[in-house]
Amino acid sequence: MKEKMRKLGVKVRQLCSADDFTLTMYYNQDTHVRFAQNGITQHIDGENLVLNLEVAFDDQTGTASINQIDEESIEMLVHNAEAIALLNMPDPEYIGTDGARKLRPLNKQAEATVNLDVKEMVDGIELCVNNAIEKEAKVSGISDKHIYKNYMMTKKGFQGYDERVLFSHSMTMKKEGVETKVSASVQDYSQFSMEQMIKQLNDQFDSLKEPQKIEKGRMPVIMRPQAFLQWLRYLAWTFQLREAEEGTSPYTDQLGKQFFGEKFNLYSTVDNPILSAPLFTRDGTPTKNISWIENGNIVNMQCDRFYAKLKGIEPAMMFNTVVDGGDDTEKEMMSKVKRGVILNNLWYIRPVDMKAGEWTGLTRDGVLYFEDGEVKHSVTNFRWNEILHDATKRILGLGKAVQVEHNAIVPTVLFDDFNFVDVTTF
Amino acid sequence: MKLLKFALDTAKSLGADYADIRVHHNLNEMIYLRNMSLKNTSQRDTYGYGIRIFLNGAWGFAHSNDLSEQSLIRTVKRAFTLAEQSGRIKYNGGLKLAPERSYVDIYNTPYEIDPFDVPLSDKVDLMMEVNKTMLGFKDIKQAMFMLGISKEEKLFASTLGTMLEINTMYIEPTFRATAVTPHDSQSRSYRNGGFAIGWEYMEERDWLEKAEKVAEEAIMKVKAETLKGEERRSLILDPMHLALTIHESVGHPTELDRVLGWEADFAGISFATPEKLGKYQYGSEVVNFVADNTLEKGLATAGYDDDGVPNQRWYIVKDGILQEYGSTRDTISQLGNGLSRGCNRATNYFDFPINRIPNLYLEPGQEELSPNDLIEDTEDGIYIEGQGSFSIDQHRVNFQFGGDMFWEIKDGKRVRPLKKIIYKSNNPEFWNSVDAICDRRFFGLFGVTNCGKGQPGQVGRMTHGAATTRFRNIRVGGSQ
Numbered sequence: 007m008k009e010k011m012r013k014l015g016v017k018v019r020q021l022c023s024a025d026d027f028t029l030t031m032y033y034n035q036d037t038h039v040r041f042a043q044n045g046i047t048q049h050i051d052g053e054n055l056v057l058n059l060e061v062a063f064d065d066q067t068g069t070a071s072i073n074q075i076d077e078e079s080i081e082m083l084v085h086n087a088e089a090i091a092l093l094n095m096p097d098p099e100y101i102g103t104d105g106a107r108k109l110r111p112l113n114k115q116a117e118a119t120v121n122l123d124v125k126e127m128v129d130g131i132e133l134c135v136n137n138a139i140e141k142e143a144k145v146s147g148i149s150d151k152h153i154y155k156n157y158m159m160t161k162k163g164f165q166g167y168d169e170r171v172l173f174s175h176s177m178t179m180k181k182e183g184v185e186t187k188v189s190a191s192v193q194d195y196s197q198f199s200m201e202q203m204i205k206q207l208n209d210q211f212d213s214l215k216e217p218q219k220i221e222k223g224r225m226p227v228i229m230r231p232q233a234f235l236q237w238l239r240y241l242a243w244t245f246q247l248r249e250a251e252e253g254t255s256p257y258t259d260q261l262g263k264q265f266f267g268e269k270f271n272l273y274s275t276v277d278n279p280i281l282s283a284p285l286f287t288r289d290g291t292p293t294k295n296i297s298w299i300e301n302g303n304i305v306n307m308q309c310d311r312f313y314a315k316l317k318g319i320e321p322a323m324m325f326n327t328v329v330d331g332g333d334d335t336e337k338e339m340m341s342k343v344k345r346g347v348i349l350n351n352l353w354y355i356r357p358v359d360m361k362a363g364e365w366t367g368l369t370r371d372g373v374l375y376f377e378d379g380e381v382k383h384s385v386t387n388f389r390w391n392e393i394l395h396d397a398t399k400r401i402l403g404l405g406k407a408v409q410v411e412h413n414a415i416v417p418t419v420l421f422d423d424f425n426f427v428d429v430t431t432f
Numbered sequence: 433m434k435l436l437k438f439a440l441d442t443a444k445s446l447g448a449d450y451a452d453i454r455v456h457h458n459l460n461e462m463i464y465l466r467n468m469s470l471k472n473t474s475q476r477d478t479y480g481y482g483i484r485i486f487l488n489g490a491w492g493f494a495h496s497n498d499l500s501e502q503s504l505i506r507t508v509k510r511a512f513t514l515a516e517q518s519g520r521i522k523y524n525g526g527l528k529l530a531p532e533r534s535y536v537d538i539y540n541t542p543y544e545i546d547p548f549d550v551p552l553s554d555k556v557d558l559m560m561e562v563n564k565t566m567l568g569f570k571d572i573k574q575a576m577f578m579l580g581i582s583k584e585e586k587l588f589a590s591t592l593g594t595m596l597e598i599n600t601m602y603i604e605p606t607f608r609a610t611a612v613t614p615h616d617s618q619s620r621s622y623r624n625g626g627f628a629i630g631w632e633y634m635e636e637r638d639w640l641e642k643a644e645k646v647a648e649e650a651i652m653k654v655k656a657e658t659l660k661g662e663e664r665r666s667l668i669l670d671p672m673h674l675a676l677t678i679h680e681s682v683g684h685p686t687e688l689d690r691v692l693g694w695e696a697d698f699a700g701i702s703f704a705t706p707e708k709l710g711k712y713q714y715g716s717e718v719v720n721f722v723a724d725n726t727l728e729k730g731l732a733t734a735g736y737d738d739d740g741v742p743n744q745r746w747y748i749v750k751d752g753i754l755q756e757y758g759s760t761r762d763t764i765s766q767l768g769n770g771l772s773r774g775c776n777r778a779t780n781y782f783d784f785p786i787n788r789i790p791n792l793y794l795e796p797g798q799e800e801l802s803p804n805d806l807i808e809d810t811e812d813g814i815y816i817e818g819q820g821s822f823s824i825d826q827h828r829v830n831f832q833f834g835g836d837m838f839w840e841i842k843d844g845k846r847v848r849p850l851k852k853i854i855y856k857s858n859n860p861e862f863w864n865s866v867d868a869i870c871d872r873r874f875f876g877l878f879g880v881t882n883c884g885k886g887q888p889g890q891v892g893r894m895t896h897g898a899a900t901t902r903f904r905n906i907r908v909g910g911s912q
Contacts, residue, residue, distance in 0.1 A: 045523025069474035
C-alpha cells in the first residue's frame with residue numbers, strides 16, 4: 007500500500023500547478039461483527055482509500071477529496087481543488103506547508119491483529135453469548151478489526167507514512183434491572199484475552215444486584231478508569247490555546263499556572279509500545295512526548311500550525327492520553343472517606359457552560375454504594391453537573407494507571423464532593 | 433442497473449435468501465469561515481457500493497468502491513461468507529424480513545437551483561458579509577459560519593425485483609456569534625438545521641438581518657443574569673428548541689431496533705416497550721406525534737428507504753397515547769406480522785442500513801394561539817429559544833436540556849434575558865405536562881444532519897417540527 011500511495015503522490019505532484027499543496031491519503035480495512043440480545047445482527051467488511059488534496063495559490067486555498075484512484079479521478083481531484091482555490095477569497099490565516107521533517111521509524115504492526123479472521127472473531131462472540139446464556143442474561147456488543155494506513159506529502163517535501171492495526175471489543179450484559187458494560191481496544195490481538203474480559207464482565211454484573219435508590223447531592227466518588235477517560239476525552243476537545251486566549255474557555259490566562267489539582271498529571275507519549283501514537287498529526291507535525299498538565303500546572307495546550315506560528319511556539323495535539331496513577335487500591339480509597347459511590351462508566355457527557363468548564367452527564371453500567379470501607383449495595387443511576395478542573399482539586403486518591411483503550415492509560419480516581427444533581431428512574 | 437442485476441444474480445446463484453445492492457455517489461461541499469478566515473473550503477466525492485446478503489436468518493454486508501465485475505463477484509462472495517458466519521449465532525432463532533413487494537421508481541428532491549451550480553464566490557461573499565456583520569459588534573470576538581451542501585445519487589436493487597433511482601439534496605447554513613466579557617463568554621446561533629431544497633432557500637432570506645439579531649442577542653446573553661436554585665416553573669419552548677427534545681425523548685425511544693435491544697451496547701435501549709403500545713400515556717391529550725417520510729423539505733424524505741420500502745406517514749403518538757414505532761423489515765417482523773414503516777437508512781455506501789428516526793413532528797394545536805398569547809397567559813416561566821446543552825440516559829427516560837436564548841416571564845410579560853439555564857425532566861412527566869400548543873401559523877421545521885447512532889457510528893439525517901409549546905411545572909434553574 008505504501009508504494010501504491012507513493013505513486014499516487016507522484017501523479018498528483020505532476021498534475022498540480024498550485025503554489026503549494028498537501029496530499030493526504032487514508033486507507034482503512036475494517037471488519038465489524040455486531041451482536042445484540044445473544045445473536046449476531048450485523049456483519050460488515052470492506053476497504054476504502056480516500057485521497058484528500060488541499061492546494062493554495064498564494065493564500066487562496068481549496069480542498070477536494072475522492073475515493074477513486076483511476077487517472078480520470080485523480081485529474082478531477084486536482085482540477086477541483088485548484089478550481090476551488092482560484093475562485094476562493096484569500097485566507098488571512100493560511101500558512102504554507104512544511105518541508106521534509108524527521109519522523110520516528112514505523113512501528114511493526116502486530117501480526118496477530120493483521121491475520122485475525124472472521125471465523126475467529128465470531129468464535130470470540132460465541133464465548134460471550136454462551137456466558138450470557140449461562141447467566142440467563144442477554145449480551146450485546148461489537149468486535150472490530152481495523153487496519154489503517156496513512157500517507158501525507160506536501161509540495162515542499164514533507165513525506166510521511168504511518169500504519170496502525172487495532173482490535174476492539176465491547177459488550178453489555180443485561181438481565182432485568184442490571185446492565186453493565188466492558189470494553190477494550192488493543193494494537194496487538196495476541197495481548198487480548200476474551201476469557202479475561204468475560205470475567206471482568208461477570209464480576210461487574212454479579213456486583214450489581216437489585217440497585218437501590220439513594221439521595222442526590224455532593225458525595226465522594228471512586229471513578230473507575232473507563233469512566234474517567236470518557237470525561238478526559240472532552241477535556242481534550244476544549245484544551246485549545248487559541249480558544250483560551252480569545253476568552254471562550256475556562257483556561258483563559260491560565261497557561262503556566264496551577265489551574266488543576268496538584269495530584270493531576272496529564273501527558274501524551276511516543277515511548278510506550280502498548281499505546282498507539284501516530285508518527286505525525288493530521289497537520290503533518292511529528293509527534294513527540296509532550297506534557298499538558300504537571301502537578302496541576304498547565305504547561306502546554308493544543309495549538310494548530312497557524313496559531314503556533316503566531317505565538318512562536320510548536321504546534322501540538324493530544325494524540326494519546328496518559329494520566330499518572332498512584333498506589334491506592336479501591337479498598338484503600340473506600341477507607342479514606344466515610345461513604346460514597348463507585349462508578350463504572352459515564353454517559354452522554356455534554357457541555358453546560360463552556361466558559362465555566364461545566365459538564366453534565368449520567369452514570370452508566372453500574373453504581374455501587376460504599377460505607378465504612380465496604381461496598382453495601384448497588385444503586386440506581388445519577389445525573390451529575392461538574393467542573394472538571396475543580397474536581398481535580400478534590401482528588402483524594404489515585405489507583406494504578408491501567409490501559410483502558412489503545413491510546414489511553416488512566417487510573418481509578420477518588421474525587422471528594424462530586425456533584426450529583428439528580429437521581430434517575432433506574 | 434446491469435451491474436446491479438449481475439451482483440444480485442451472483443448472490444442468488446450462491447444461495448442467498450435475499451440480497452440487495454446500493455450504489456451511492458455522494459457529493460458534499462463544506463465551507464467553514466471563522467473570524468473571516470476560510471478554514472475549510474472543500475468538496476468531497478465518494479463513490480461505491482454495499483451488498484447485503486440474507487441467509488438463513490442472518491445478515492452479511494460487504495462494500496467496495498471498485499465497480500468492476502470481478503470486484504462485484506468478490507464483494508458478493510465476501511458478504512455471503514459473512515452471512516454464513518453470522519448464522520452460527522442467530523438472533524432469536526433467526527432474523528425474519530417482513531413481506532414487501534417490488535417497486536421500480538425514481539425519486540428526486542424537488543429544488544429550483546442546484547447549489548453546486550452557484551459560483552463559490554457567491555457563497556463565500558455571503559458568508560463573509562454575515563461574519564463581518566457579526567464582528568461589527570464590539571463585544572463579538574468569534575464569528576463562525578458553516579455552509580454544508582450535499583447531493584446523493586443512489587441506485588438500489590434487490591432480489592425482490594425492486595429497482596430504484598433516488599436523487600436527494602440538502603443544504604444547511606449555520607452561523608454563530610460569541611460575545612466575550614472579562615469574566616464570561618456566551619454564544620448565540622442561527623441554526624435551523626438542513627432542508628432538502630436547493631439554493632433558493634438561501635436567496636429567500638435576509639441573512640444580514642439575522643446576523644445582527646444573533647450578535648445582539650449574544651451580547652445581551654453574556655451580560656444577562658442567571659437563575660439561582662432550581663424551581664418548578666412553566667416552560668415555553670420554541671420550535672427550534674423542541675426539535676431537539678422531540679429527537680431525543682420521542683424519536684430515539686420509538687426506534688424499534690432500540691426497543692428490541694439492538695443498540696444496548698452503545699446508544700442504549702428504550703423504555704417504550706411493545707406492551708405499552710396503544711396504552712401508554714406518552715403525553716397529554718393535546719400531544720400528537722406524526723412520523724412523515726413524505727414531508728416536503730424533510731431530510732428523511734427520499735421516496736424509499738434502504739430496504740426498498742416506500743416512504744409513509746403514520747402516528748407515533750395519537751391523543752397522547754403511544755401508537756407505533758419507526759421500523760424496518762427485520763425489526764417489525766419481531767413484533768409479529770406487521771409491515772415495515774420504511775425507516776432503514778444507511779449514510780454512506782460502506783454503512784449497513786439501520787433503523788432510523790423518521791421525519792417526526794409535533795402536530796400544531798387546533799385552537800388559534802400565538803406565542804405571545806402563551807406568554808401573556810403565563811405567570812412565572814422561562815421562554816427558551818434554540819438549542820444548547822442536552823443529555824439523556826440510555827433508556828431515554830431522564831434528561832437535562834439547556835437552550836440558546838432564555839427569557840424570564842413574569843405576570844404575562846417577557847421581563848429580562850437570562851443565561852446558563854437548564855431544565856430537568858423525564859418521560860412521561862415532560863410530554864404529559866404540555867397544556868398548550870400554538871397553531872399551524874407558528875409551526876417550524878428543523879433538519880437534523882448529525883444524528884449519531886450505530887456501531888460503527890453513522891451520522892443520519894431527518895427533520896422535526898413543532899409550534900411553540902407550553903409545559904407546566906418543570907424543574908428549571910441556573911447551572912453552577
